[in-house]
Amino acid sequence: HKYVYDFAEGNKDLKDLLGGKGANLAEMTNLGLPVPPGFTITTEACKAYLATGREPDGLAAQIEAHLESLEREMGRKLGDPQDPLLVSVRSGAKFSMPGMMETVLNVGLNDRSVVGLSAQAGGNDRFAWDSYRRLIQMFGKTVCEVPGEEFEHALDDAKRAKGTQNDLDLDADDLRGLVDAYKKIFAKHTGREFPQEPREQLDLAIRAVFESWNAERAVVYRRQERIPADLGTAVNVVAMVFGNLGADSGTGVAFTRDPGSGAQGIYGDYLANAQGEDVVAGIRNTVPLQELEQIDKKSYDELLDYMARLEEHYKDLCDIEFTIERGKLWMLQTRVGKRTAAAAFVIAGQLVDEGLIDLDEALHRVNGAQLAQLMFPRFQLDHEFQPVAKGIGASPGAASGKVVFTSARAVELAAEGESVILVRRETNPDDLNGMIAAKGILTSRGGKTSHAAVVARGMGKTCVSGADELDVNVPAKKFTVAGQTVNEGDVVSIDGTTGKVYLGEVPVMPSEVVQYFEGELDPEQSDDALVKAVHRIMTHADEKRRLRVRTNADTGADAARARRFGAEGIGLCRTEHMFLGDRRELVERLILASTDEEREKALAALLPLQREDFIEIFREMDGLPVTVRLIDPPLHEFLPPLEQLAVNVAVAQERGEDVAKEEALLAAVRRMHEENPMLGLRGVRLGLVIPGLFAMQVRAIAEAAVEVTRSGGSACPEIMVPLVGAVQELETVRAEAEKIIAEVVGDSGVEVLIGTMIEVPRAALTAGQIAEAAQFFSFGTNDLTQMGWGFSRDDVEGAFFWRYLELGIFGISPFESIDREGVGRLVRIAAEEGRAARPGLKLGVCGEHGGDPDSVHFFHEVGLDYVSCSPFRVPVARLEAGRAVI
Ligand code: ADP
Ligand code: MG
Numbered sequence: 001h002k003y004v005y006d007f008a009e010g011n012k013d014l015k016d017l018l019g020g021k022g023a024n025l026a027e028m029t030n031l032g033l034p035v036p037p038g039f040t041i042t043t044e045a046c047k048a049y050l051a052t053g054r055e056p057d058g059l060a061a062q063i064e065a066h067l068e069s070l071e072r073e074m075g076r077k078l079g080d081p082q083d084p085l086l087v088s089v090r091s092g093a094k095f096s097m098p099g100m101m102e103t104v105l106n107v108g109l110n111d112r113s114v115v116g117l118s119a120q121a122g123g124n125d126r127f128a129w130d131s132y133r134r135l136i137q138m139f140g141k142t143v144c145e146v147p148g149e150e151f152e153h154a155l156d157d158a159k160r161a162k163g164t165q166n167d168l169d170l171d172a173d174d175l176r177g178l179v180d181a182y183k184k185i186f187a188k189h190t191g192r193e194f195p196q197e198p199r200e201q202l203d204l205a206i207r208a209v210f211e212s213w214n215a216e217r218a219v220v221y222r223r224q225e226r227i228p229a230d231l232g233t234a235v236n237v238v239a240m241v242f243g244n245l246g247a248d249s250g251t252g253v254a255f256t257r258d259p260g261s262g263a264q265g266i267y268g269d270y271l272a273n274a275q276g277e278d279v280v281a282g283i284r285n286t287v288p289l290q291e292l293e294q295i296d297k298k299s300y301d302e303l304l305d306y307m308a309r310l311e312e313h314y315k316d317l318c319d320i321e322f323t324i325e326r327g328k329l330w331m332l333q334t335r336v337g338k339r340t341a342a343a344a345f346v347i348a349g350q351l352v353d354e355g356l357i358d359l360d361e362a363l364h365r366v367n368g369a370q371l372a373q374l375m376f377p378r379f380q381l382d383h384e385f386q387p388v389a390k391g392i393g394a395s396p397g398a399a400s401g402k403v404v405f406t407s408a409r410a411v412e413l414a415a416e417g418e419s420v421i422l423v424r425r426e427t428n429p430d431d432l433n434g435m436i437a438a439k440g441i442l443t444s445r446g447g448k449t450s451h452a453a454v455v456a457r458g459m460g461k462t463c464v465s466g467a468d469e470l471d472v473n474v475p476a477k478k479f480t481v482a483g484q485t486v487n488e489g490d491v492v493s494i495d496g497t498t499g500k501v502y503l504g505e506v507p508v509m510p511s512e513v514v515q516y517f518e519g520e521l522d523p524e525q526s527d528d529a530l531v532k533a534v535h536r537i538m539t540h541a542d543e544k545r546r547l548r549v550r551t552n553a554d555t556g557a558d559a560a561r562a563r564r565f566g567a568e569g570i571g572l573c574r575t576e577h578m579f580l581g582d583r584r585e586l587v588e589r590l591i592l593a594s595t596d597e598e599r600e601k602a603l604a605a606l607l608p609l610q611r612e613d614f615i616e617i618f619r620e621m622d623g624l625p626v627t628v629r630l631i632d633p634p635l636h637e638f639l640p641p642l643e644q645l646a647v648n649v650a651v652a653q654e655r656g657e658d659v660a661k662e663e664a665l666l667a668a669v670r671r672m673h674e675e676n677p678m679l680g681l682r683g684v685r686l687g688l689v690i691p692g693l694f695a696m697q698v699r700a701i702a703e704a705a706v707e708v709t710r711s712g713g714s715a716c717p718e719i720m721v722p723l724v725g726a727v728q729e730l731e732t733v734r735a736e737a738e739k740i741i742a743e744v745v746g747d748s749g750v751e752v753l754i755g756t757m758i759e760v761p762r763a764a765l766t767a768g769q770i771a772e773a774a775q776f777f778s779f780g781t782n783d784l785t786q787m788g789w790g791f792s793r794d795d796v797e798g799a800f801f802w803r804y805l806e807l808g809i810f811g812i813s814p815f816e817s818i819d820r821e822g823v824g825r826l827v828r829i830a831a832e833e834g835r836a837a838r839p840g841l842k843l844g845v846c847g848e849h850g851g852d853p854d855s856v857h858f859f860h861e862v863g864l865d866y867v868s869c870s871p872f873r874v875p876v877a878r879l880e881a882g883r884a885v886i
């Protein structure tokens, strides 16, 4: 079994075996770039170690052989007292992963080879002792779990003793003293001396990398990111090169384009006389990469040349780690770099222009989540606003408001018309009302799957979670951050995309991407690179996709906006809002009617109002299909709450007023009370029990369609019956509806389809029968998820989803993204059996999943005709429907 690969033996496509870092080091080696020699121990070796608890047979010998050839190539032996070879031991899984073991540099140094290293560097004692103290620090911390602060404190003490802030002021003697202090710390915590044997250092470091695959932080991260638990990590052993040899040495990072905006140019940071992590650790101020041109023109030009070659080769933005050792440039890492959502679009567009990729590939490289991010308003940040804390961007958006610490206060202030930000250590179900009232939610604890994060995303509300620099004191109604105190009523601003927190009100600017979708920005005229790129890629997605995209809209205004955003019809027009406001009274009359006559009067009064609503929507959607759902929620939702009514009646009685009407209402509310309204008298059941209710709606729809068509428009209504579980329910409703439609439509040429929602599991499982009576199906995946899992969304999301996510029972909330295996299976069965019974049966989905990227791909695979989602999600669905094809 081959467990060890020389860099020259690998390539970039072997990420499974060699990890990302190893595969790319091999690729650069084979491109002829100056990578220090080294080898990679495979993920297979790691998996074997983790399965058995010991190194697999043959691994030790293979490492020995590769080490020997490395030693030959370098002309030095690992840890040799006179002229030592030193190596770094670097973890590197297929996906980069926080929580994995960090890199150990300078392996091979000990009390003797430190002298040899100094000689090697021309008698540079300072450098040698600095390298040695770094080894003990990194080895102690990452291999032996010695608390890192102890080393930090010892370093601070040494600087203080010297009267300096700068580590460069420590001389060789100071660093030798520091090595002694570090060794004592090491011995105190591990119960043994710092290992002097170079090969033992190497083996312990390799084993620690293997074991870090199962470190708790890594396990939790994988669960949350849905990275399989059995990939294992590779280990890279790389000959050391030194950026800390003096002013002609240094280390840096570079990006081939700006990962923030996508703009072309030179982006990166450089730090002279430094090693490894110093650049990102912020111990000294780095200089912009451009300045390297003055410092070392030869290395700079060489670096630019390699950057261009890497981009050309990977056909994408690359990020790079490099080190300069006495004027000689070394490449230490590259990978296709992370970037912001805006940069992803801009770069994809640029690469098409440069002929490096085609439009299909450009479409593949962006995604709906990025597009969704770009559609939120953004903070207009200039230098005066610096973040005071950075947490996790848990739910995107930009929100400013007055700080409150309790749910009750949030509700109070919001009722006065204030924007508030609810600040908590973490939220719990008691905070729900406050979360609803707040513009944004800020917590100091918890990650992307905390209660605050899950609930906020469900509500589409801006949330920053886990901003742990915040010290939140709820009883004292204040928090402190960066030495400042923020009291209740002070204004803060939070960015739910970046996780950044600002004091004061940061001005917000609208999204130019939304302006483009609204038709306010002409992509041909605009000089905005982002708008141009979005336009180009969206156009391509529209050409590619098979799925149509409709919108969920209940009003003409929503319908109009969705149409501007590219909606090709309405997939769900709810009718219940048409029973609210002033019309509540009519609904009350309907419910209280004790004779047919009274009921018919109430319905007759509702009819023209409904008709007007439909006319407005049909006009906006002229020529496009509009699916209207007959009334779905239980009627008692339109009545006043029981307690309030009871109090009113009691008070009125006290005053001796006439309460006959209120008492009747109260009796009706009591009669209609349901233990479990979600599973009660609603949807088609209501239509079958309340005579004339559905008939009135059907008539309003048909009359509106006829009127719009007669006045020169074109209305294409599709009447959708909710909550059907048995074909007989649908047949009964349909028979009545068809009579009314025939009567109203006459010879107007209007065609009205009648179909059903599939949202009860039984409907999915008897879809073959139901299709006989339905001209279309629309999957109501919200209810299908609730009934498929047997839980009610409102009750469970805040109550225990965080726990299920933490335990990995859910990778993601099944309300956010369709549960393919369970609920998705119901969809698949219903689609197949429905189409078998009625070829060409029109299939769509109108749950919120219609705007979720992963779910859109699933609906494409299952062969639905369209997805329907909220207006703002329409562009996301268009993009993902295109991506599903390529
Ligand atoms: P990470 O994945 O955290 O970036 P790396 O393995 O890339 O960890 O290493 C951490 C730092 O050490 C980086 O700055 C890297 O460039 C540097 N480094 C790693 N190996 C060597 C080496 N052989 N010589 C010099 N610097 C190295
Ligand atoms: Mg690195």
Ligand code: MG
Binding pocket: 632, 722, 723, 759, 780, 782, 783
């Ligand atoms: Mg439903």
